[in-house]
Amino acid sequence: MEFGVNFFPVVDPAKKSxxxxxxxxxxxxxxxEALEFEHVQTVEHYGSAYGGYSPDPVVFLTAAAARTSRIRLVTGAVVASFAHPVQIAARLALLDNLSHGRLDVGFGRGFLPDEFELFGVSMEESRTRFTEVVDACIALWSGEEVRFEGEVHRFGPVSxxxxxYQRPRPPVFVASATSAESCALAGTQGHHLQVVPSVTSQQQLTEMTAAYRTARRAAGHEGPGRIQIKYTCYLGENRDVVLADARANEQNYVDMMAGAVASWAGARSEQYPGYEKFVEKARAYDFDQALAGHKVLAGTPDDVRAQIETIRGWYGPDICLSLQFNPGHLPYARAVRAMELFAAEVAPAFADSAVAAAAAAA
Known part of the structure; x- marks a missing residue:
């Protein structure tokens, strides 16, 4: 079982520049990197405090590449709907070269109506744009001359x-929020998977990961594929302090998300069935239920180890947890201490599962 570090800035500029x-x-x-986490990753959002401090994961990860030498760099995810595939492929290839092959590319469709409106893109095109961008990037990374004729994008011939840097290309991840069908398609195509438990139920996420693994095996791809599951992690020696931090910062996240998804109250799209319920879910959020349901990790090292044991039992020993340690306005020193405690007292308990998963894939 592997662990990485995730950055999703839900930050009020009045509280932190x-x-x-x-x-x-x-x-x-x-x-x-010093604590031997497997990866760092960040998101792509625009125009609000909900992720808006990360409008370009490639720029942030380029800065990360300059400061490190081993850790993998993950886009989680590049939004395929908002740029031309030639631009996306070239910028990602640049980062892969700057990092000497440490890039993992996560692609997502985007899901906020306000962002689609900002870029003048129809949400009804999002699935088509996603498919075309992924296919076009993979083709462009092949080194062959490409002529692309899609419904939205047409270009070429161009190399x-x-x-x-990586040959034949960087690993590709598909970000999926709630759809088992999307997960199965990612498995069939031989891609890897990124999922977020906070927006779905445990049963639904179990079905999503099972659909991915089944489809990947049926398609005959080598190995089990990589599944990244993203959590926020609050960790410290004093449980009362940690839970107070978690309660405050998770509410900050929900409040910011509620503002970002508010447009779903009046928006509907066949491309996003059920997403109008995000507004209702945000209003109904309850921290204690989220903690009990292991949608957020919080407590002492013993508490978090027990949570991860449960999560491993649900989703399998071969998953990778991508953990956010500096959510919202958590003081920097507490984020540092949480990472140090996790590396020293939590991660070692799961080293055996990483070995077992590698052996099963061999």
Missing amino acids: ASTYYDESLQLVELA GFPLP
Whole structure:
């Protein structure tokens, strides 16, 4: 079982400036490498405090690459709907070269109506745009001359330039929020998977990961594939202090998310069935239920170890947890201490599962 570090900035600029957030996060990137976490990753959002401090994961990860030498760099995810595939492929190839092959590319469709409106893109095109961008990037990274004729994107003939450092290409992850069908398609295509338990039930996420594994095996792809599951993690010696931090910062996340998804109250799309319920879910959020349901990790090292044992039992020993240690306005020193405690007192308990998963894949 592997563990990485995730950065999802849900930050009020009045409480923390962009430069302070970037400085602190990049220091945590360096700490993540020193503590032997498997990866660092970040998101792509625009125009609000809900993720808006990360409008370009490639730029942030380029800065991370300059400060590190081993840790993998993950886009979690590049939004395929908002840029041309030639631009996306070239920028990602640049980062892969700058990092000497440490890039994992997560692609997502985007899901906020306000962002689609901002870029003048129809949400009804999101699935088509996603498929075309992933297919076009993979083709451009091949080094062959590409002529692409899609419903939205048409270009060529053109050769991808620069080519990525990794051959034949960087690993590709597909971000899926609630759809078992999307997970199965990712498995069939031989891609890896990124999921978020906070927006789905444990049963639904179990079905999603099972659909992915079944489809990947049926398609004959080598190995089990990689599944990243993203959690926020609050960790410290004093449970009362940790839970107070968790309660306050999780409520901050929900409040910011509620503002970001508010447009779903009047938006409907066949591409996003059920997403209008995000507004209702945000209003009904209860921290104690989220903690009991292991949608957030919080407590002492013993508490968090027990939570991860349960999660491993649900989703399997071969998963990778991508953990956010600096959510919202948590003081920087507490994020540092949480990472140190996790590396020293939590992660070692799961080293055996990583070995077992590797042996099963061999």
